[in-house]
Amino acid sequence: FFVALSLLLLVSCVTTRRTNYLQNPNSNIPSYSQDTIDSDSYRLIIGDELSINVFSLEEEANNIFNLRNSNSQLGIFSDKEKSIYTYTVFSDGCIQFPTIGKVSVVGKTLRETSVYLKSLLKDKFIVNDFSVIVNLVNNSFSVISETGSGKYPIVKEKMTIFQAIACSQDLSDFADRAHVKIIRQTLNGTIIKEFDIRSKDLLSSEFYYVQPNDVIYIQSFNGQFFRFDSFSTVLSTVFSTVTLGLFVLTISGF
Secondary structure, eight states: OHHHHHHHHHHHBOOHHHHOSSBOOOSSSOOOOSOOOOGGGOOOOTTOEEEEEEEESOHHHHHHHOOOOTTTTTTOOOHHHHHHHOEEOOTTSEEEETTTEEEEOTTOOHHHHHHHHHHHHBTTTBOSOEEEEEEESSOEEEEEETTEEEEEEOOSSSOBHHHHHHHTTOOOTTBOGGGEEEEEEETTEEEEEEEOTTBGGGGGSTTSBOOTTOEEEOOBOTTOOSOBSSHHHHHHHHHHHHHHHHHHHHHTTO
16 A cells, blocks of 8 residues: 555656756657747737728828827727727728728738738828838737636737746646647637647747737646655655554554
8 A cells, every 4th residue: 555655646746857848859748840830920810909000291191091099009908999999800801991991801911911001002092102000909818727817918029938828927837738728719710729838849830939819728737636846745745654554553453
């Protein structure tokens, strides 16, 4: 019994192999193909909210095409401001833009949307040189883990999975790093992707960059009951158990 208990406690001990990042692929750590998906490859889907700013030397054009708000150039809005100062991608895949009307944007990147809007405005509504800046307002991701859950803004042009995890105060020693899941919204619907965050190959994989609306889910070890974070804790528990067993046997007369 004591031997079986000791083995069980040793198996329950958390090792660096389970917790360390950037480990070389081996029999326990998977390798991933070199197919990094850049963060700016995100394609607009129905329900996205956009901030669009037109910068022109023509004051009249600025007044017509810009929704006036001090935060609009940064794409930062309160929930109340979103309905007033943003463009929503409706179920038909279009936004409603001043003077132009419906503009199809679903499936386009932010850069492609900017170029397309400029082509629609050029020479027809604005003669002089100008620029169109498109930002995604719903530019955030969520993390669900044992240490807590939260929704965080993507404050950089490119945010990695490690930076996203750091936003939620990293993972506990008992988080299952081998089976991290990302719930991602795409043009074809919601997909779930699973990967091992310990693998060094992650740096060049499709999982490295976080995309808008991603939900990152990290569960605890399956069947985790005994939770020991060091070998010394295991030894202490084993010796305490053995001592208690011997004491029980002694007082029982065996």
